[in-house]
Amino acid sequence: MKLLAIETATEACSVAVAVDGEVVERFEIAPRRHAELVLPWADALLAETGLRRRDLDAIAVGRGPGAFTGVRLAISLAQGIALALDRPVVAVSTLATLAMRAPAPAAGPVLAAIDARMGEVYVAAFARDGEGLPQALGPERLGAPGSVPLEDLPWAAAVGSGLAAGEGALAARLRAVAFDPTAMPHAADLARLAAAAWARGEALAPERVEPAYLRDKVALTQAEQRARRG
Template sequence: MKLLAFETATEACSVALYLDGQVRERFEIAPRRHAELALPWADALLAEAGVARTQLDAIAVGRGPGAFTGVRLAIALAQGVALALDRPVVPVSTLAVLAAGAAVAGPARILATIDARMGEVYAGAFLREGDGLAALDVERVLAPGAVELPADDGGEWQGVGTGFAAADGLLAQRLQSRLAAVDAAALPRAADLARLAAAAFARGEAVAAERAEPAYLRDNVALTLVEQQALRASRR
């Protein structure tokens, strides 16, 4: 199985090459440089491994949620490469990718969050099962004060992602009695995306390139002036 993965939904840009269980990755926190870096990194990874593009079985992509521009770019890159090679695309939730990078030694229940700006966070709850993940709830975009853990047996969770740093760490403060650990600096990585995508490909979850769609979770990309004033007032 040979798979190329693009994850650009946050300020981190990363590309990974999955080769029969082995993963090579380029990763950098590089706001506004994703379009400049992603394809050259992909070519470099393939060259280093001695693999031609035509040898790839599929292209993986972090479908979001995340920054609108970054998500659109990732989908466009994956579709462009896949269409040129006549290969399928494996879209994977960026929140699942983030959860997959959580500490293996931590609790198996993982709350993955990304700062969505505009006073909101993207949030998804997952359960680690062996080398895979199971979603415990639908992914949402909502205010940090509205995030709740799914009903369960009261076990501990670990939190990952920049949503825990949003609103002065409100989410971590609210859920601190249930969280064994929090990594508020964690960002999704293409290496984790590649591993999840390889498993998804084996399950038959790849789609035709033109069917790969972004997961924005919300339609509006900016607050109106009235909404901005209301948000500022709520923070006083």
């Protein structure tokens, strides 16, 4: 199958094209430049693989959780392209995509964590299936690094910017073999997860795709900020 994948839920901007299991990607840490980069990158990757937009079978998108603006941008672009081409969308958890960055030797549960700002982190637990793809072991959660609920698991690895949030409070609660607080979600991993989801029949009509914000409020009042600082 042929997929275009878009992941912009964090500071990283990433676009990939997958053609029958072969994936090409562009990735850059580019805060506030996602809207500028995504479509030119998509066109360049399609040209590199010899595809036209109408050759695509589906559009894959990182549905969050992550930065509100980045999640909204990715969903909007994916829906717009899919509607124009009359193609479905495959929405994938950004935390699941991040979990793909866990060190390969890790043979146990993986925690994916994204710094949600405002003194909180997004987290979710995953185990690898027989094909090495992460499968959720619990719900996606939002909370303070020192108190967000965690499954009682023999963690093998933990990845993502949430490990460094709150002076590393989340990492201090884990007994994981491997930590990588610099890991970011990549569209190449999103494309692989989306291809598996497509095979399971999980593609959606563009208008049915919903973002996963987890947080209702995207800003705190000054009083709330003072309360969080203690």
